[in-house]
Amino acid sequence: MPESVDTRRLKLTNEERTEGVLLGFRCLECDTVIFGPGTFCQRCTSAKLEPMEFSQTGILYSYTVVRIPSAGWPGPVPYILAQVELSEGPQVLAELVDCLEDALEIGMPVELTLQLVQGEDSSAAKVVYKWRPANQPSPTAEVDP
């Protein structure tokens, strides 16, 4: 059974491992919202954090085209690395798929999509989160050979 690439950031919500939600925290003192793991608020240092799940959509805040990926990058190159602002506030950095570079527009709506990435040994398949332009036909999980 494939697992989330990072269970502190992505919770898988169905048996097929094709749906999930991004995770984070909200500070109960100052309302700052954090994506991913946290033990204290980055703004006010309070440790009173409440876990939360984020919505599936955001807007393209910024992006870069990566032509030289880090070692072990399993996908095609070049790829679009998108900084996406969730409606709850925090920003999430991940690949933007199903979109040509020419079609990118700052502020465009994007939605979460999950992909299955095969690890080096076949038992190590991981589900990773990516962005795609919103309002497209629903995605299907892909398995890289």
Ligand SMILES: [Zn+2]
């Ligand atoms: Zn705070």
